[in-house]
Amino acid sequence: MTDLWELELISAAIDGELDVDEQVELDLLLESSEEAREFKAELEQLDSLLKDVPNLAPPESLHARIMAHAKPQRVQSNSSILDWLRPLKPGAGLRYAMAAAAGALLAVVFINTQPMLPGTNDFADLVGTMAPDIASADANIIDSFAVRKEGLESLVQLRLSGNVLFLDIHVDTAERLDISVDLGGAGLWPDALAQIDGHFESIAIFGQALQIEALGTQRLTILLRRVDDATFAGDAKITLEFSREGKLLQRGALTATLTGVRQ
Amino acid sequence: MNKDQEIAMVTDCQHGDKKAMDTLVRQMQKPVYNAAYRMLGDPDEAADVTQATFLNVFENIQQFDPRYRLFSWTYRIAMNEAIDQLKRRKRTEPLEHSPVSDADLPQETVATSQLCSEVQATLMELTEEHRAVIVLRHFGDCSYRDIGRILQLPEKTVKSRLFTARQQMKNKLHQHGVFSS
Numbered sequence: 001m002t003d004l005w006e007l008e009l010i011s012a013a014i015d016g017e018l019d020v021d022e023q024v025e026l027d028l029l030l031e032s033s034e035e036a037r038e039f040k041a042e043l044e045q046l047d048s049l050l051k052d053v054p055n056l057a058p059p060e061s062l063h064a065r066i067m068a069h070a071k072p073q074r075v076q077s078n079s080s081i082l083d084w085l086r087p088l089k090p091g092a093g094l095r096y097a098m099a100a101a102a103g104a105l106l107a108v109v110f111i112n113t114q115p116m117l118p119g120t121n122d123f124a125d126l127v128g129t130m131a132p133d134i135a136s137a138d139a140n141i142i143d144s145f146a147v148r149k150e151g152l153e154s155l156v157q158l159r160l161s162g163n164v165l166f167l168d169i170h171v172d173t174a175e176r177l178d179i180s181v182d183l184g185g186a187g188l189w190p191d192a193l194a195q196i197d198g199h200f201e202s203i204a205i206f207g208q209a210l211q212i213e214a215l216g217t218q219r220l221t222i223l224l225r226r227v228d229d230a231t232f233a234g235d236a237k238i239t240l241e242f243s244r245e246g247k248l249l250q251r252g253a254l255t256a257t258l259t260g261v262r263q
Numbered sequence: 264m265n266k267d268q269e270i271a272m273v274t275d276c277q278h279g280d281k282k283a284m285d286t287l288v289r290q291m292q293k294p295v296y297n298a299a300y301r302m303l304g305d306p307d308e309a310a311d312v313t314q315a316t317f318l319n320v321f322e323n324i325q326q327f328d329p330r331y332r333l334f335s336w337t338y339r340i341a342m343n344e345a346i347d348q349l350k351r352r353k354r355t356e357p358l359e360h361s362p363v364s365d366a367d368l369p370q371e372t373v374a375t376s377q378l379c380s381e382v383q384a385t386l387m388e389l390t391e392e393h394r395a396v397i398v399l400r401h402f403g404d405c406s407y408r409d410i411g412r413i414l415q416l417p418e419k420t421v422k423s424r425l426f427t428a429r430q431q432m433k434n435k436l437h438q439h440g441v442f443s444s
Contacts, residue, residue: 011426017407050401053382058296062310066288066317072279161267194270
């Protein structure tokens with residue numbers, strides 16, 4: 001057995017990285033070649049040997065050393081997409097009223113999702129593992145509603161994971177779609193964009209309202225926080241509107257009791 | 264820690280919450296330290312690299328892309344820090360393997376300690392590129408996709424590099440009398 005491809009196939013099999021076709025090829029190879037079986041056994045032995053090497057405990061003082069030097073980095077404007085959701089965080093109910101009254105003066109934050117990664121330093125192109133599904137098994141769906149129209153399917157869910165509240169918006173639309181999300185009166189404010197799958201045309205934040213333009217299959221998860229204000233006791237109501245070219249397609253609402261949701 | 268908890272923790276860190284930063288370090292310092300140690304073979308340098316990694320994480324936490332997993336991002340910073348440390352070491356003195364002594368590993372038996380030393384010595388004989396894929400796959404339990412993203416390599420390259428690295432590991436361990444084929 002001298003074929004490099006076959007050797008790499010066996011190596012990948014040790015890592016559980018074969019697709020269905022490759023697995024079939026491997027099974028045939030192992031059935032027909034004693035050499036292949038021996039090579040696989042050797043790699044399994046190596047894998048087992050490396051598994052026997054225990055993890056080392058870091059020095060006991062390391063944690064304290066790190067924390068002694070760690071400086072909290074407060075949110076600064078124009079530093080990332082996450083920041084852009086926060087400048088309009090209200091601190092008290094009065095501010096909501098004032099903000100509503102001064103709607104025309106309200107700052108509008110516009111997020112174009114294309115240049116999401118900042119390009120100012122070495123970390124701009126950092127990548128990692130795509131979360132296959134942000135919804136945790138232990139998360140509770142508090143409320144949801146689905147939209148099914150011609151050329152449009154959407155599912156919106158309000159989800160509590162621990163004491164953290166998430167709003168998930170899944171959308172599959174053949175034509176450009178406008179989604180308005182209104183948290184006004186919900187006692188909630190958008191804290192962070194937790195996940196974006198797909199390329200949203202735009203996401204704009206107007207205080208407690210979000211305006212989203214979508215096209216194609218996309219998913220957006222927003223982390224919500226409870227407003228630190230006793231006047232917003234009781235159930236939260238989030239209203240959503242789906243429209244195309246100014247024409248309303250569907251209106252819906254989600255409600256949740258905010259007890260236990262973190263501020 | 265599931266993805267939701269991770270997002271909440273990152274958000275808290277972005278808010279400057281020291282408790283969240285503390286939790287992040289507690290949860291990730293061991294895998295980061297181990298990856299650094301496997302790359303460097305020196306416990307003191309591994310501790311320095313681990314510290315530098317977390318300070319880098321906190322300094323750049325505002326730029327963390329929430330589409331990705333925190334551990335991948337942290338691992339990539341750690342691997343870059345470890346490689347930088349190897350370069351600094353090359354500039355100052357020849358690479359010399361300094362294994363963890365038995366005294367540094369009080370919880371392990373001598374036999375296990377010997378195995379650790381042999382494996383570490385063998386790892387240090389590999390090139391940085393081959394060592395990195397072995398460390399991430401076997402000690403970091405990363406998938407090919409994760410490794411590709413951490414090291415900025417196509418998955419196909421990860422696959423072939425792992426194969427070559429394993430062949431070298433196997434042969435060198437055989438020479439050290441640890442591996443029987």
